[in-house]
Amino acid sequence: MLHRTLSRVGGLMVFLTSSVSALVVVCLIALAWGADAQTAADRSAAQVLSSVRQLADMSAAASSSTELTIRWSAGDAAAGPVPKPQEGSAASNVFTVVTRRQVAGVAPHERNPQLSPDQIVVVAVGASGEELGWQLVKDPRIVRAESPGPDGVLTGQTLYQPLTEFTVIVPNDVAASMLSIYKPRWNGTAFLLAPIGSVGVAP
Amino acid sequence: MTSVAHRAGRWVLMPLLWAALVGSATAAPVTMIRNNGSSANRVDIVVLGDGYTSTDIASGLYAQQVESFIQGLFAEDPSLEYQNFYNVWRVDVTSAESGVDHPELGVFKNTALDAAYNCAGIQRLICVDTTKVNAVLSSSGVAANARDVVLVIVNDSTYGGSGGSVAVASTHQEAVEIIRHELGHSFGLLADEYGGPPPPSCTLTEPSAANATMQTSRTLVKWSSWIAPSTPLPTPGTASGVPGLYLGADYCDTGMYRPTYNSKMRSLERPFEQVNTEQLVRRIYNWVTPFDSSTPPTTSVSIGPGQKLTFSVTLPSPHTHSLDVVWSVDSVTAATGTQFVTTLSPGRHQITATVHDATAMVRSDPSHLLTATRTWTADVADPPLTIITQPQNQTIPFGQTAVLSVVASGADPLSYQWFVGPSGVTAVPISGATSSTFTTPALDGLARYWVRVTNIGGSVASNTASVAVTFTDAHSTTDPTITTGLTMIKAVHILELRNRINAVRSGHSLSPYPWTIPPSAGVVIKGVHVNELRAAILTLYAALGLPAPTFTGTIAIGSIIRAQTIAELRNLVTAVE
Numbered sequence: 001m002l003h004r005t006l007s008r009v010g011g012l013m014v015f016l017t018s019s020v021s022a023l024v025v026v027c028l029i030a031l032a033w034g035a036d037a038q039t040a041a042d043r044s045a046a047q048v049l050s051s052v053r054q055l056a057d058m059s060a061a062a063s064s065s066t067e068l069t070i071r072w073s074a075g076d077a078a079a080g081p082v083p084k085p086q087e088g089s090a091a092s093n094v095f096t097v098v099t100r101r102q103v104a105g106v107a108p109h110e111r112n113p114q115l116s117p118d119q120i121v122v123v124a125v126g127a128s129g130e131e132l133g134w135q136l137v138k139d140p141r142i143v144r145a146e147s148p149g150p151d152g153v154l155t156g157q158t159l160y161q162p163l164t165e166f167t168v169i170v171p172n173d174v175a176a177s178m179l180s181i182y183k184p185r186w187n188g189t190a191f192l193l194a195p196i197g198s199v200g201v202a203p
Numbered sequence: 204m205t206s207v208a209h210r211a212g213r214w215v216l217m218p219l220l221w222a223a224l225v226g227s228a229t230a231a232p233v234t235m236i237r238n239n240g241s242s243a244n245r246v247d248i249v250v251l252g253d254g255y256t257s258t259d260i261a262s263g264l265y266a267q268q269v270e271s272f273i274q275g276l277f278a279e280d281p282s283l284e285y286q287n288f289y290n291v292w293r294v295d296v297t298s299a300e301s302g303v304d305h306p307e308l309g310v311f312k313n314t315a316l317d318a319a320y321n322c323a324g325i326q327r328l329i330c331v332d333t334t335k336v337n338a339v340l341s342s343s344g345v346a347a348n349a350r351d352v353v354l355v356i357v358n359d360s361t362y363g364g365s366g367g368s369v370a371v372a373s374t375h376q377e378a379v380e381i382i383r384h385e386l387g388h389s390f391g392l393l394a395d396e397y398g399g400p401p402p403p404s405c406t407l408t409e410p411s412a413a414n415a416t417m418q419t420s421r422t423l424v425k426w427s428s429w430i431a432p433s434t435p436l437p438t439p440g441t442a443s444g445v446p447g448l449y450l451g452a453d454y455c456d457t458g459m460y461r462p463t464y465n466s467k468m469r470s471l472e473r474p475f476e477q478v479n480t481e482q483l484v485r486r487i488y489n490w491v492t493p494f495d496s497s498t499p500p501t502t503s504v505s506i507g508p509g510q511k512l513t514f515s516v517t518l519p520s521p522h523t524h525s526l527d528v529v530w531s532v533d534s535v536t537a538a539t540g541t542q543f544v545t546t547l548s549p550g551r552h553q554i555t556a557t558v559h560d561a562t563a564m565v566r567s568d569p570s571h572l573l574t575a576t577r578t579w580t581a582d583v584a585d586p587p588l589t590i591i592t593q594p595q596n597q598t599i600p601f602g603q604t605a606v607l608s609v610v611a612s613g614a615d616p617l618s619y620q621w622f623v624g625p626s627g628v629t630a631v632p633i634s635g636a637t638s639s640t641f642t643t644p645a646l647d648g649l650a651r652y653w654v655r656v657t658n659i660g661g662s663v664a665s666n667t668a669s670v671a672v673t674f675t676d677a678h679s680t681t682d683p684t685i686t687t688g689l690t691m692i693k694a695v696h697i698l699e700l701r702n703r704i705n706a707v708r709s710g711h712s713l714s715p716y717p718w719t720i721p722p723s724a725g726v727v728i729k730g731v732h733v734n735e736l737r738a739a740i741l742t743l744y745a746a747l748g749l750p751a752p753t754f755t756g757t758i759a760i761g762s763i764i765r766a767q768t769i770a771e772l773r774n775l776v777t778a779v780e
Contacts, residue, residue: 056348067347069337081323081330083402101341106243108348112489112570116392116411137368144366144385145328146395152470154384154395157402159323165334166368169347188408 045115045184045191048123048134055124055133056107058171065106068168068201069099070179074141075162081143082160095181095199098165107135107169115184115191118142122168124176127202132174139183140164170201177202231343236270237291240519246390246490247349248273249292251339253316253331254303254358260295265358268374269293272356275379279474281483281564282383284522288491294343303329303357315339318357318371327363329371331355336369351490352390354382380471387468387475391483396469398456405455413482414462415453424448426462426478428566440464446477481565488572493526493558495519497577504579508549508586515542516556516577524562531555549585549614553578588613588660594641594652594668598686601647601770605670608640611656611663618657626653626667646672647755648767649687674770678703678777685766692764694722697732700769703776704739713746730758733768740775747779 073094075082115121118139124132141164146156170176178200182193231251239245250273255265277286300312304319307326315335322330340350355371357363364372366385372378387393394412399405409417418424421436429446430436438447441464452461461469462478475483495517506512518526518541529536530543533552537545543556560573568574592610599605611617621636622629633641633652643650649672654665675684681699682690705715716739720731737754744751752775758768 065347067341069341071334099338099341103347106348108351108490109243110489111492112485112572114392114486114489118388118392138389140333140368142367143322143328143330144388145323145325146366146381146384147325147327148471152472153397154470155397156395159328161330161333163334164368165337167337167341167347186408186411191411 042185042192042194043182045121045182045193048121048131048182048193049113049115052123052131053133054107054109054113055135055168055170055174056109058133058174065103065169065171067099067101067103068097068170068179069101069165070168070199071096071098071163071165072140073163074160077163079162082162083157093181093197095179095197097199097201100203102172103169106171110136115186117184117186119184120166120196121182121184121193123180123182124168124170124174124201125178125180125198126175127177131180132176133171135168137166137168140166229342231297231339232295233343233345234266234293234295235290236266236273236293237286237289239287239290240495242290242346242349244491244495244519245290246288246351246487247290247292247346248276248352248354249294249340249345249350250354250356251294251296251316251336252298252356252358253296253318254298254301254312254314255296256299256301257297259301259358260297265295266293268358269356272372272374272379272382275376276382279383281475281480281487284524284562284564285484285487286522287520288487290349292345292349294339294345296339298358301358303359305359305361316355318355318359320359320361320363322365329357329363329365329373331357331369331371333369352386377471380467383475384467384471387479387483391479391486393468393479393482394453396452396461396466397454398451398459399454401454403454405453405459407455407458410453410459412453414466414468414478416448416460417458419448419460424460426481426567429462429477429481438464444474444476477564481567484562484564485568485570485572488560491519493518493560493573493575494556494577497556499579502577502579503582505582505584506547507584509546510583511544511546512554512581513542513544514554514556514579516558517541518558521560521562527559527561529557529559531557547581547583549583552581552583554581555579585614585660586612588617588656588658588663590656590663590665593666594654596669596671598671598673598689599646601672601674601767602645603672604645605643606640607643607652607654607668607670609654609656609665610639613656613658614660616658619654620657621652621654623650623652624667625651626664628653629655643670646670648672648765672767674766674773676770676773676777678780679773685769687766690766692728692766692769694726694728696769697722697728697736700736700772700776701739703780704736704743707743707776707779708746711747713743716742728764730760730762730764733758733764733772734760736772740772743779744775749779 113136120137120139121134122137123134126132141160143159146154149155178198180198181196183196184191185194250269252265259265273291277283296315298314302312303314304311307321317332318329320329322328353369357373359373360375361373362375364378364381366388370382370385372382394410394415416425419436421427434447436448438449446462448460449464450460452459463476465473466476466479467473468479497516528541530538532554556577558575565573590611594607594609597605619637619639621633621641623631650670651667653667656663671686671688673684673686681695701718720735722732741751755771
């Protein structure tokens with residue numbers, strides 16, 4: 001039995017789909033949110049990371065956490081790993097909660113969170129839109145292909161898998177209703193966070 | 204037998220089916236093969252295998268190949284020096300078939316993680332299905348904080364691997380080099396130190412990575428602390444391990460520089476070199492605090508005065524050096540080492556343990572990752588208010604003063620109030636007598652004093668200090684010195700005074716005084732004896748034409764006679780002798 005809710009978030013149509021079964025599938029279709037196109041919505045990473053706590057720090061005090069496995073569909077899955085989309089291109093990012101599991105462990109705590117373009121930043125958001133906590137996650141799409149040339153010097157390229165998954169550990173006492181997902185972008189002096197999508201996670 | 208395209212399409216079409224599959228997956232056995240501490244304070248590497256059948260696992264082949272790989276991974280710095288900062292978990296993932304896909308050869312295997320060479324048409328590139336990797340990790344129960352590095356080893360000896368959120372390596376003996384390099388990216392956030400041609404394309408923007416820069420000004424180069432003043436910038440030459448500014452990095456042949464001529468981020472079979480090693484050590488300390496634990500477990504302790512306090516810390520241990528611990532009390536360095544025993548003075552103190560890794564591998568640590576502190580607040584109770592030295596009984600000559608003093612211990616400030624009388628009687632406080640010493644007025648007789656000492660914790664009363672006064676009369680042959688409170692007035696004293704009065708009377712041709720009250724040995728001398736002596740002296744003075752003397756106080760009949768009373772009579776007799 002499926003319940004479907006239609007809502008609007010940031011001008012985007014959001015379909016929240018949940019199931020009463022053990023499997024919870026919530027989809028957000030965030031069309032035209034390019035993973036690499038800088039937009040006015042970009043935020044200061046330093047500001048976000050300093051004003052919002054690490055989920056890891058919040059989970060340390062929690063008795064248990066929920067491990068959410070998020071599927072990220074970023075293109076034609078049948079095409080396999082592809083070179084990085086060029087700046088300015090549009091991409092579709094569909095994030096789906098595919099599993100939800102209770103775990104006793106806590107998320108890893110980072111003493112000095114350091115961003116990289118090879119990561120994504122996941123921000124847990126409450127029902128009223130307040131940002132609750134964040135977690136850095138390695139960009140699961142990335143596949144690095146490097147091999148030495150005749151002189152021993154490496155050459156390589158970065159490929160992006162169009163269909164991947166990643167996990168987020170959300171403390172059970174953090175009332176997250178949504179995860180906002182950002183891609184760090186380095187502008188030469190600081191990281192900006194470009195929103196690339198979100199996914200509803202309310203149980 | 205699957206292909207990347209087939210797999211991908213299937214996941215798009217059947218997410219619910221896959222989710223159900225995950226939910227029912229049998230947990231793969233997990234073995235901790237490097238246990239160096241709690242995952243909360245270690246970098247945890249979790250290793251999964253692909254293309255290993257139950258036979259391969261049961262025979263020990265898989266475990267042996269993982270062990271060999273891990274040994275190789277920790278064979279070079281900084282992982283070698285910091286190997287105790289890592290835990291390693293091995294997940295025994297069982298595949299239906301041995302080996303992995305080689306699509307370029309038309310070889311396909313049914314394996315748990317769908318590892319395949321020739322990923323994206325690149326022969327040496329091995330891809331795995333990260334969805335399946337995540338599913339195995341979740342179902343196997345590897346803790347959420349034990350997946351800092353996820354590594355898949357595939358059962359194939361052909362050289363190959365890949366980097367990314369999941370690092371993949373074959374069992375080829377040189378594949379570990381691929382992983383070291385790729386962990387430089389995913390764990391160390393390091394850039395490639397090679398140039399073009401694209402792809403990837405060169406972007407001439409100052410990179411965020413620690414090992415690439417466009418800066419050519421010595422002071423602005425990120426790794427300037429490693430560059431000798433004599434090293435020219437940009438740096439020519441091909442010498443190994445000489446930090447400088449070498450042209451070509453981050454996919455740019457020009458305009459972008461790397462720290463050393465060659466390193467593992469440029470070529471395999473090379474050391475990471477100084478700057479990359481420094482960054483990797485800093486990244487290790489991103490996950491590992493220099494403290495494992497500390498005692499007391501609470502940050503505040505309360506003890507009684509004089510009690511010993513023991514503080515200790517346990518630390519992760521680098522392979523060849525130790526972390527430094529400095530203890531301070533109220534910001535003053537007090538000791539070094541992992542344990543600190545101290546006795547603190549009463550009051551509140553702050554005890555701090557500062558741990559620092561003074562490794563030569565790191566010269567720049569702007570975020571102070573190699574340093575950590577633990578701070579405790581210790582409240583040491585004040586000692587109970589106690590009188591250490593009581594005011595002492597004294598004997599002073601008539602008309603002199605006595606100095607009484609008390610020594611007390613307890614929480615400052617201490618205040619004092621002296622009283623006249625026996626200890627505890629507060630009827631006669633002495634105005635202005637509010638210090639630890641007190642000077643009595645000139646005394647003509649026995650006096651008793653005590654002092655009450657007070658602090659924030661309460662009050663304590665001293666013992667009674669008696670000040671006795673001595674009276675000396677040179678003309679007396681019986682006890683010329685008598686002391687108030689000490690000398691019992693006896694018949695001899697009365698008889699001597701009678702004799703001396705009569706002697707004076709005789710000297711002035713007066714008849715002896717007619718004494719009517721007969722004192723004798725053993726009789727208690729009372730007021731009647733004194734009053735008779737006073738009458739005799741008045742009579743004598745009158746006979747001699749002298750003014751009548753005055754006597755101190757009235758002596759009641761039956762009173763016990765004090766020394767000063769007798770002394771007064773002696774003085775009056777002496778005056779006319």
